[in-house]
Every structure is written in C-alpha cells, then in structure tokens.
Amino acid sequence: MAEAHQAVAFQFTITPEGIDLQLSYQALNQIYLSGVRSWKKRVSRIRNRVIKGVYPASPSSWLFVVIAILATMYMRSDPSMGLIAKIQQHLPLSLHVSLSAQGQTMLSALVFSTLLWFSLILALRFCLKLLLSYHQWIFEQHGRISNTTKVWVTLLRLLSSRKPLLYSYQTSLPHLPVPAIKDTLSRYLESVRPLLTDPKFKRMTELANQFESNLGNRLQRYLKLKALWATNYVSDWWEEYIYLRSRSPIMVNSNYYGMDFLYVTPTPVQAARAGNTITALLLYRRKVNREELKPVRLHVHPSTVIPLCAAQCERMFNTTRTPGTETDVLQHWQDSEFVAVYHKGRYFRLWVYRAGRLLSPREIEYQVQRILDDPSPPQPGEEKLGALTAGDRIPWSQMRKQYFSSGVNKRSLDAIERAAFFVTLDNEEQGMRGEDPAGNLDRYAKSLLHGKCYDRWFDKSFSIVIYKNGKSGLNAEHSWADAPTVAHLWEYTLATDAFQLGYTEDGHCKGEVDRSLPHPQRLLWDIPSEVQAQVHSSLAVAQALADDVDCHVFPFSEFGKGRIKKLRISPDAFIQIGLQLAYYRDRGGFCLTYEASMTRLFREGRTETVRSCSNESCAFVKALEGGEAEEQCRCLFKLASERHQNLYRMAMTGAGIDRHLFCLYVVSKYLGVESPFLKEVLSEPWRLSTSQTPVQQIELFDLKNHPDYISLGGGFGPVADDGYGVSYIIVGEDMINFHVSSKYSCSETVNNGCVDVQLQYHRDFRRLKGLHYSFLAILIPAVMY
Structure with missing residues (x-):
C-alpha cells in the first residue's frame, strides 16, 4: 500500500492550456520524512565506523595528540626528531606558495600528529589482540589465579576501559589457530x-x-x-x-525453535502479543544497526570481561536463504520497513514504519487485527505455498527460477525475502495448559519445529509464531548464525514485551492509534498448476519428516545449578555425565556424543564439538551401574566432570x-x-546430539519478584535417525528445562514402557524421556557428600 500511496503523491492532467500539476503535500511529506530516516541511518553508520575504527582509542584522542605535539613545539622542542621538517619539505608546491612558513609548519605538525595517532591506534590494537590471544585463564581453577593472569587482567582492563560498540572488538579478536595434526x-x-x-x-x-x-x-x-x-x-x-x-529439507533437519515463557502468557489477545513482539524485535534491530548493543562478553574476573565475536549479528534481520541447484545462498539487505505476515493461507506485507517513524505497539496491533479480520480467501495455490521451503531444496530452486523470477510472483516473493522477518499468525492454541499440560507442551514444541509444514517460511533468518491464545515462539534458520545469537535476540524480545512495553488491563498494547494507516498489503500470486503440483510433492516430503519426529519438553524443578554448584561441580558437566548414564541405561552401551561449544573468542568463530563421551565418564557410569562403593563412584564422577570441563575449554580455545x-x-x-x-x-553418526542454551542477559529478568517469567529455551530435531537431540537451558538456581527429540521410525527410540521408579512418571514415555527424569535424581545421591 505504501507504493500506491507514494505513486499518487503527484498527479497531472493535460489540458488545452497546458499541464495541470497537482501535488499531494501529505504524501510528499511522508516521502521526505522517510528520506530523513534513511539519511540519519547513513550518518549513524559513518559515525559508528569512525568510533569502532579507532577503538581502543577514541576520536577525541586525536585532538589530544595534536595539542601535545603543538605544545611541545611551542616549547622549542622537536618531538618528531626531524620528521615534521621532512613533511614540510614534501608539501605540494601550491601550499608553499599559499601558506606562510608558520602555516606550513603547523600543517606539517598536523599531518605528523595524525600519522602518530594512527600508529598509536595500530599499536594499541595489536596489544589488545595479543592480550585476547591469551587463553590460559580459562584453564585455571576459580580462586587460584596465576600471577601471569593477574597481570593480563590488569593490562586488559586498561586497554578495554572505553565503552565499546557492538563491533568495536572485531579487528582485535585473534584468528582461530590451526592445531598440530x-x-x-x-x-x-x-x-x-x-x-x-x-x-x-x-x-x-x-x-x-x-x-x-x-x-x-x-x-x-x-x-x-x-x-x-x-x-x-x-x-x-x-x-x-x-x-x-x-539438498535435504532444512525443516527439522537444520532449523531449530525457541519457546515462550513457561507459566505466563502476558496477554491472551493474539494481535496485541504480535504488536509488542514485533515492536521489541524492531527495537533490537535498531540497537544492532546503531551498534548500541553491548558486545557479548565472558566474565573472567568481577571487573574484567572477554569479548566474543559479534559477526553473526550482521545478518540477523532482512536475511533469507535462497535455494540453488548445488548450493543455497544467503541474501542480506541493509534495511526493510516491513515484515511479511501469514494468516489462514494468505500472505501480507505489513509496513511497520510510516514517514520514517516506527509504528507504536498499539498501531501494529491495530494493523495485525486488520489481517485477522480480513475475510478474503487464499488465492489458488497460495495457502500451502510455504511447503516449498520445507521440502527438498532442488525442486524449490527449480520452481523459484522458472516461476518466481518475474511478474507478480517475483514482487510477492521479494516482499517475503526482503522483509525484516516473517510472522505467522497461527489459528491454534499452544502452551502448557489444560488437562494434559505435559502433552500440550510437547505439541507446542512440535508446532514450533515444523508447524503444518506450510505455514512457516523456513528460509527466513527467523520466523515468529503468534498463536491464537497469545502464546509465541520462533523458528530459526541455522546457516547464518548459531543458537546463542538467536537466544540473545529472543531474551531481549521476551523481556521487552513483558516488562517494558507491557499491556493495558484488558490485554491490549499501550499507545495511541492513527486510524488513517493504510491497510496491510495483500500479496498477489499467479500459481500455475506445475507449481501447485510441486507444492503438494514438497508438502508430502515435509509431512513425512514432521510426522516421524517426536518431541518432549520437560521442566525439571527438583533442583538446579544452585545445588549442583554447592558440590563444586560444573552444571554443564553434571548434565552431560547424566546424559551418558541415561543413554547407557537406554541402550546398554555408549555412543559418540556431540555437545556444541562456541569458538567466538576468535574472529568469525562459530562452533566446535565437545566429545562428551570420555574414558572418565564411561568409567563412572560403569562403576555406578556395577554397584561400586559410593566413595569410588564419587571419585570417578569428580574425575569425569573435570575431564569434561577440560574438553570444553579446549574446544573453546581452538584445540x-x-x-x-x-x-x-x-x-x-x-x-x-x-x-x-x-x-x-x-x-x-552422532546418536546423542546435545546443546546448552545459555542465559546471556540475566539482568533482563527479575526472577525474585517475577519467578513465573521463566524461559523454556528451545530445541532441535535429532541428528541421527536412530539417535536423540537433547537441548537444555539452566534457568535461575532451581530449574533445568530439557528438550528431547527422536524419530518414531527407529525401533530403538520409540516407546517401550519405561517406568521411572523414583519420580513415578508416566509409563508411556520413551526410554530416554523417563531416564531424563530419573538420571538427575539418581546422580545427586552418588555425588553428595
């Protein structure tokens, strides 16, 4: 609708007297304000490039160097050791003619000061890079810091004392080393x-x-x-x-999901939840564009932090994975003023800016409600079009190239692919509710992982799902970034939605509404029979994959990291060893175990594998299952946890x-x-694929005053056909949320009536599910003093 609105900004008619030009000043004003926003963004980008380009120095430090050099020269001393005079000799002839001798000296001093300033910046950056290349601190025990690390902490604190922008550390991060073969x-x-x-x-x-x-x-x-x-x-x-x-489907196999709060739904009004969620996401995008987000950092010391690479944030918004015959391509656009919305088989373009102004949450709710109230039916072939992104990649690539490269289909596809992100207004209700809260929680996870296989756009960097009862969640494409980056975004979104934007007493968004807003634009399609046939084929492939996946979400609240840390054991090591115990009881043996670790201590780092199944963890499990003495089991468990921690640290540091x-x-x-x-x-094969979702912004959630606002984290599908996908998030001091997935088609992972004696859970849970409940309760007595 915005294109149409701008198209009538001026009209003209040809009369016998000449051309009668009619201008719409309101529309021209909209165009002017939109242009102002665009130029503000460009100026902001230039400013940020300067600030981060000179980090760890500051632009104002240039003035300090210039004044210092000039003051020294005023005292009849030459700090340049003759370089200023040499610069003066090599000034262009025109400057020799136009400037006095004193002016030439001043200009030469200015050039020398600038060169000296750049040299100092390079030296500081080199020193910071050397300091960030030191990783011995990660292997030292808490409270036993070496003198070398103490000196390192002091120097690092001095060099990184200035407040950094999001990408300030990028050029100072070390490169990932190649280990000795x-x-x-x-x-x-x-x-x-x-x-x-x-x-x-x-x-x-x-x-x-x-x-x-x-x-x-x-x-x-x-x-x-x-x-x-x-x-x-x-x-x-x-x-x-x-x-x-x-070339296989990215749905289930690659994409992963994130869930809403466990116990709380901030509003039951679907349009209102969409309004606040979309606003929070766009506020986050604004922070990314302006580089106002603090770089994610690891705390080494109460006053010292280590920065992590922020490169993955660059493609968070306005990004789509486009299919190809041999390989897909990630396409990223600088900006977009709209989001793509799917509801009941129809696609819409929802403009979220007007005249350069971000719409208020109440206005976005108003626009979303218009979409919900729109009675128009889907166009032929439109309803299940998204299945193309859920099936195999080669057929989707062929259809895209042949039928979506021109005309109305290209314009509509561009609207989806260039959108800031994708939004699905789901007509189902989800969450932990009703008479079967555990079963509903599992169905909620499956819905986020694949939905109906056609009501998500799996190629988008991430898609937001807003359910009929106000519950929300997301589905993220994996190639552009890893889960911690998306988790950081989702934490901010949930906290901003619930605690900053808030809702009125009747569940609606706050703010005023400009009811003259143009209607959301319905996307038009011309879907020939060949495309419709391929949609059905892709949907059949995707549906078979979705039907084969079993998901289980389990909030464990018997204890959490608070009790585990009292044992002086890493919570992550505790859980990983517990998973080894669970798998051993399930299969009677061990398997290759994948735990994702990040390598973002290095520039453009992504992940590394921690092989959690170690000699030490196997020795502990065998001893525990073999009925060895409690003291022996406790000793073996400590060795296993220390070994796991060391493996994790080595993975993080490039080894x-x-x-x-x-x-x-x-x-x-x-x-x-x-x-x-x-x-x-x-x-x-990785039959046990695991990952911890880190809580990175604890300060956003006040779990003391709002204990119900607990995030469920997220999960993913199994990597191996005969294996399990296990994701977990350690929330607060007293809860660990688990997400387990497997395939029904595997006889080893389907239900076989496992009974958990200690916690008395349902008989029909699959083996690992039941063991998931039991391993924590069994493991704690074995390591308690």
Whole structure:
C-alpha cells in the first residue's frame, strides 16, 4: 500500500492550456520524512565506523595528540626528531606558495600528529589482540589465579576501559589457530577409545598413523596457508558445506525453535502479543544497526570481561536463504520497513514504519487485527505455498527460477525475502495448559519445529509464531548464525514485551492509534498448476519428516545449578555425565556424543564439538551401574566432570578435534585425493546430539519478584535417525528445562514402557524421556557428600 500511496503523491492532467500539476503535500511529506530516516541511518553508520575504527582509542584522542605535539613545539622542542621538517619539505608546491612558513609548519605538525595517532591506534590494537590471544585463564581453577593472569587482567582492563560498540572488538579478536595434526589425531583416538573394541581401536590407530605420515601433513600445509589468508579457516567452509550445500529439507533437519515463557502468557489477545513482539524485535534491530548493543562478553574476573565475536549479528534481520541447484545462498539487505505476515493461507506485507517513524505497539496491533479480520480467501495455490521451503531444496530452486523470477510472483516473493522477518499468525492454541499440560507442551514444541509444514517460511533468518491464545515462539534458520545469537535476540524480545512495553488491563498494547494507516498489503500470486503440483510433492516430503519426529519438553524443578554448584561441580558437566548414564541405561552401551561449544573468542568463530563421551565418564557410569562403593563412584564422577570441563575449554580455545578434521577433509576433496581415515571419521553418526542454551542477559529478568517469567529455551530435531537431540537451558538456581527429540521410525527410540521408579512418571514415555527424569535424581545421591 505504501507504493500506491507514494505513486499518487503527484498527479497531472493535460489540458488545452497546458499541464495541470497537482501535488499531494501529505504524501510528499511522508516521502521526505522517510528520506530523513534513511539519511540519519547513513550518518549513524559513518559515525559508528569512525568510533569502532579507532577503538581502543577514541576520536577525541586525536585532538589530544595534536595539542601535545603543538605544545611541545611551542616549547622549542622537536618531538618528531626531524620528521615534521621532512613533511614540510614534501608539501605540494601550491601550499608553499599559499601558506606562510608558520602555516606550513603547523600543517606539517598536523599531518605528523595524525600519522602518530594512527600508529598509536595500530599499536594499541595489536596489544589488545595479543592480550585476547591469551587463553590460559580459562584453564585455571576459580580462586587460584596465576600471577601471569593477574597481570593480563590488569593490562586488559586498561586497554578495554572505553565503552565499546557492538563491533568495536572485531579487528582485535585473534584468528582461530590451526592445531598440530599430531595433537588432533591423538585427541581423536582418545575420544573414540571407550566406543571401540580392542581390534577396532587398533585398526583405527593404524589408519590415523598412516594418515599422519602420508597425506595428513600435505593437507595441513594447505590448511595453514588458508589460515594465514582467511579471517577464519573454518567458518566459510562450515557454512557452505554443512548448511548451504545440503539438498535435504532444512525443516527439522537444520532449523531449530525457541519457546515462550513457561507459566505466563502476558496477554491472551493474539494481535496485541504480535504488536509488542514485533515492536521489541524492531527495537533490537535498531540497537544492532546503531551498534548500541553491548558486545557479548565472558566474565573472567568481577571487573574484567572477554569479548566474543559479534559477526553473526550482521545478518540477523532482512536475511533469507535462497535455494540453488548445488548450493543455497544467503541474501542480506541493509534495511526493510516491513515484515511479511501469514494468516489462514494468505500472505501480507505489513509496513511497520510510516514517514520514517516506527509504528507504536498499539498501531501494529491495530494493523495485525486488520489481517485477522480480513475475510478474503487464499488465492489458488497460495495457502500451502510455504511447503516449498520445507521440502527438498532442488525442486524449490527449480520452481523459484522458472516461476518466481518475474511478474507478480517475483514482487510477492521479494516482499517475503526482503522483509525484516516473517510472522505467522497461527489459528491454534499452544502452551502448557489444560488437562494434559505435559502433552500440550510437547505439541507446542512440535508446532514450533515444523508447524503444518506450510505455514512457516523456513528460509527466513527467523520466523515468529503468534498463536491464537497469545502464546509465541520462533523458528530459526541455522546457516547464518548459531543458537546463542538467536537466544540473545529472543531474551531481549521476551523481556521487552513483558516488562517494558507491557499491556493495558484488558490485554491490549499501550499507545495511541492513527486510524488513517493504510491497510496491510495483500500479496498477489499467479500459481500455475506445475507449481501447485510441486507444492503438494514438497508438502508430502515435509509431512513425512514432521510426522516421524517426536518431541518432549520437560521442566525439571527438583533442583538446579544452585545445588549442583554447592558440590563444586560444573552444571554443564553434571548434565552431560547424566546424559551418558541415561543413554547407557537406554541402550546398554555408549555412543559418540556431540555437545556444541562456541569458538567466538576468535574472529568469525562459530562452533566446535565437545566429545562428551570420555574414558572418565564411561568409567563412572560403569562403576555406578556395577554397584561400586559410593566413595569410588564419587571419585570417578569428580574425575569425569573435570575431564569434561577440560574438553570444553579446549574446544573453546581452538584445540578441538572435529572442525580441524572437517577442514582437512574439505582440502582433500579440493585436491581430489581420498583418505580412508577422514572418510570414516566424517561418516560416524552422532546418536546423542546435545546443546546448552545459555542465559546471556540475566539482568533482563527479575526472577525474585517475577519467578513465573521463566524461559523454556528451545530445541532441535535429532541428528541421527536412530539417535536423540537433547537441548537444555539452566534457568535461575532451581530449574533445568530439557528438550528431547527422536524419530518414531527407529525401533530403538520409540516407546517401550519405561517406568521411572523414583519420580513415578508416566509409563508411556520413551526410554530416554523417563531416564531424563530419573538420571538427575539418581546422580545427586552418588555425588553428595
């Protein structure tokens, strides 16, 4: 509607007397104000580039250097040791003619001061990079800090004392190092030792030794060359080969979900919840664009923090994954003033700015309500069009190229792909409610993971789902960023919605409404029969995948990290070892276990794998199940938790196993050589894939005064067909929320009537679900003093 509104900003008619030009001053004013907003953004970007470009110095420090140099020269001293005079000699001839000798000296001093200032900035940045390359602090025990780390803390505090912008640290972050191939192979063999029999381990050791002595060193040289040239030797290949080149559906297999508050729904009014949620997301986008968000940092010391790479924030909004025949492409636009909305089979473009002004939450609610009240039916082929993004990628690529590259279809598809994000107004009710709260919670998770397979746009960087009863959630595409980045956005959105924007007593958004707002624009389509046939095919593929996935969400509130930390044990290690115990009881053995760890201590870092199934964790589980003495179990558990923590720290600091081997494998493919060792390693299934969702902005949630405002976190589908996907979030001191997924088609993971004796949960839960309940209760007595 905005295009139409601007199109009538001026009208003209041709008369015998000439051209009669009629101007709409209201429309021209709208265009003017919109242009002002655009220029403000450009000025803000330029300003931020200057500020972050000179970090850790400040633009004002240039003036200090200039004054200091001029003051020194006034005292008849030459701080430049003759350089100012040399600069003066090399000034253009025109300046020699137009400027006096004193003016030439002043100009030369100014040039020298600027060059000195730039040199100081580079020196400070180099020093900061050296300091951020020091990672020994992460391996030191709490309360036992070495003198080296104490000095490091002091220097780091001095160099990073200025308030940084979101991207201020980017150029100072170190590059991810390439581990020595011998160390990686040694760590790999150690990780698979508890999973292999003696003959199989001997064979794997021989393969590793052959690889190291023959092909490995050659591949390593190429990888080191890439590490010298590229910002990060892993991230681009990881994004392309793990995500973008996958030709299978991204729904369930790649995309993941985030949930609303567990116990609270801030308003039952669907349009109002949409109004506040969309507003909160756009306020977050404004902070990202202006770089007003604080960089995410790890606390090393009460007054010292380590920055994490913020590169993933750049593609958070206005981003879409577009399908290709061989590989998909991530497309990002600088800005968009609208969101795409889906409701009952219809697509809309909802403008969220007017005349350069962000609409109020009440106005967005008003516009959303207009969409909800719109009685028009879907156009032929429109209702299930989103299934193209849920099925296989190649058919979607072919349909997009052939039928969506021109005309009305291209304009409507552009509106979706260029939108800030996607919004689904779901006509179902979800959440932990009714007579079967546990079952409804599971259905809520499944709905967010795949919905009806056609009512989400899975290609968007993220899609927001607002349910009929006011419950909300999101579905995120994985290639552009990892879960912690989206979790940071979602934390801000939930907190801003509930605690800052708020609602009136009758559940509506606050603020005034301009009822002259143009209606949301209905997107038009011309869907031929060939596309409709492919929509049905893609929907069948997606529906089969969705029907095969079982999800279970379990809020565990018997105890949380408060009680675990009193044992002087890492909560994450506690849970991971518990998962090993649960899996052992489920299958009678151990499996290759994936835990996601971040490498954002390095520039453009993404993730690394922590192989949680270790010799130490297996020894503890066997001892506990074998009825060993309590003291022996306690000792083994402590060793297992310390080992897990060390593995996690090594992964964070660039000494992981799997990304290095993955990149060596990519190099081998480019060289056209085969490695039996790498082929076998890369084909090993992760039957237990786990991830912790970190709570990054605790200050946003006042759990003391508002204990019901607890986030459920999010989850993902299983990685292996015969395995489990386990996500967990540690909330406050007394709760851990778990998300477990598996496939019905696997006989090993379907219901077999597991009974949890201690906590007496339902008989029809799958084995790991029941063990999920029990392992914490069983594990605590084993480690309590």
